[in-house]
Amino acid sequence: MTQTKCFDLSVYLVTDPVMAAASGLVETVAAAVAGGTTLVQLRDKDASTRDLISVVKALMDLLNPLGIPLIINDRADVALATGAAGVHLGQDDMPADIARRLMGPGPIIGISASNADHLAAADPDVVDYVGIGHVFATATKPKALPPLGIEGFRDLRERTSLPVVAIGGIDPDTAGPVVAAGADGVAVVSGILRAPDPQAAATQYALAVAAARFSHSRTGGNR
């Protein structure tokens, strides 16, 4: 969207209810946020709609006072029902233009892209950011395609003017190179949710992203 929206993709936490169930999703997200997570996406393809609404409300109680947007994977109805900040739409989810029509101009709409065609279809008048991946191999979701790698990611990233969050197997050591390749932030699932200390893990990512940006700007990078 051309309208300026206020969101920060730096450390973008994607929830996985199974992973976080041991310690409780809300508690894990609270720790991740205390550590520097800047945006949270709730992804739960299996929950009932009523349960999903209930989890969204619990997360919004945590995140809204902190000014951290909560994005709902796939479900525009759940986002509209709860007043969540927006939706993230995969290539099998609702097309972004339809979601924009339903939701109006205000909510954040992000899409997933894994190839040049997806990027070509990402309309900056409709979409607010793009998640590009998977950059590295990951165990979170079974993948049909090989990972992009840093160079594959850079090639796709340069095809859009939209803000981009990189996703897929990114750890604090690889977050820097990914940001240097043009990412505005890194999306993380297991790297935070499966960490023994989710707060410390989020901080590691936040510092890695900040350091890469600083280093990149000092060496004259134009992203």
Place this chain on the structure above:
Amino acid sequence: MTQTKCFDLSVYLVTDPVMAAASGLVETVAAAVAGGTTLVQLRDKDASTRDLISVVKALMDLLNPLGIPLIINDRADVALATGAAGVHLGQDDMPADIARRLMGPGPIIGISASNADHLAAADPDVVDYVGIGHVFATATKPKALPPLGIEGFRDLRERTSLPVVAIGGIDPDTAGPVVAAGADGVAVVSGILRAPDPQAAATQYALAVAAARFSHSRTGGNR
């Protein structure tokens, strides 16, 4: 809703994509509609949102010219995205008042009810009809509770002034007693979708419902 809406619950087909896959869902629904189906609910909890939208559009191409409403199970976003006639909400789906707020006064909203509490919560200012069941044992969905039976159905039906469709194991022979017990129509899954001739099966239901209504009005029944 107090507003009068035009829909006919007499023979209410609930789709099951697995059952209908052999011959193609749209073809099976076309046959069922040719046989006298008056309303179609699309139920598919497993499809991706994009696939669901695509199936809805194909069904609407069939049903809209015939004036037969297509109701979407659970997904208000899919109904809004496609302009389908409404949604059917189970007790684990979005609460009806939230769906009404999102969808506005026009679309049909139905809910499922299987006990007196559900009926007490069915607000006639929000909900357009109630599906009450399961009346008889059914193989379509695993059930935690025993069937209501005719008398259990009648008891629940009398607790609401809303139009009621009965669901659960109803065949053409039992459709009559169910209508005599106060149902405005019968919801059918396997009885039509698994029939060797879905069109003929739908006609059997339609005739049974019509005959029961006629007989009931002649004998002075007040429902």
